[in-house]
Structure formats: C-alpha cells, structure tokens
Amino acid sequence: MTPFGARIRRLREARGIQLKQMAADLEISSAYLSALEHGHKGLPSPMLVRQICTYFGIIWDEAEALERLAALSDPRVVVDTAGLTPDHTLAANLLARRIAHLSPAELERLLALLGGVPPEARPDAPLPEPDGQA
Secondary structure (H helix, E strand, O other), X not given: OOHHHHHHHHHHHHOOOOHHHHHHHHOOOHHXXXXXXXXXXXXXXXXXXXXXXXXXXXOHHHHHHHHHHHHOOOOOOOOOOOOOOHXXXXXXXXXXXXXXXXXXXXXXXXXXXXXXXXXXXXOOOOOOOOOOOO
16 A cells, blocks of 8 residues: 555544545546555556545645655565666665565664655645645
8 A cells, every 4th residue: 555545544534425426526547546455556646646636625835745745655666776876786686676665663763764744745744724724
C-alpha cells in the first residue's frame, strides 16, 4: 500500500463510504480505485487528486498535502545511478533488496537520514474535517 492509497482509504472509511460508491461518484472503476488504494497502480493523475480533494471537501493546506503525498507514492520507484559512484549503485541495490525487511525503527531512521517526511505526508496524519475545515 502506498502512503496516498492508505490516506484515501482512511478518508473513505472515516466517512463511511464504500469503495464502489466512491468509484461511481468519481466516475472511475472500482477496480482502479482498489488498485490505487492498495498500491498496485502508479501515481494518480493530478486531475484525479483534485477530484478526490473536491469529493472529500479537502481545501487549502490539506489539499496541497494530499497532492504532495500522491507525488511521494509511486509504488514502482526506479533509481538511476548511471554516472554516480559505485557506492551509490551499491546503496541503491542493497536498499532495493532489503526494503521489505526493514523494521519500523529502521524505516524511521532511514526517513530521517533522507530528510524526513513532512507530517502531512504521513498516511497516519490526522484527517481533515469533512467540511474542509481543520
């Protein structure tokens, strides 16, 4: 599951909306919405992110936060180390092999080392109020 997918699922469930209903309301397939929530599809289009914000009444800072979260949620990351040092390539390959086995504490340390993650970009960040007011 991607951070964006987890966030959308939490928003939907917090409001008691079924996946099929949300998909119908957004005029997308429920299979696509499910795949997006579970991280089986790539990044959503900016237009879809705006539709989702409108659907949930998310505005201003919360909408920008959701857009940033979508941008950080590509489930198929490619790290191009061409032209970098052998150590860069080694680090990228080791991370790719071990990412699934990192503990929560190790992930937190890695995220801190990489510059951290804005609080609003965490999938477990507080949800905005249904009317778009914080």
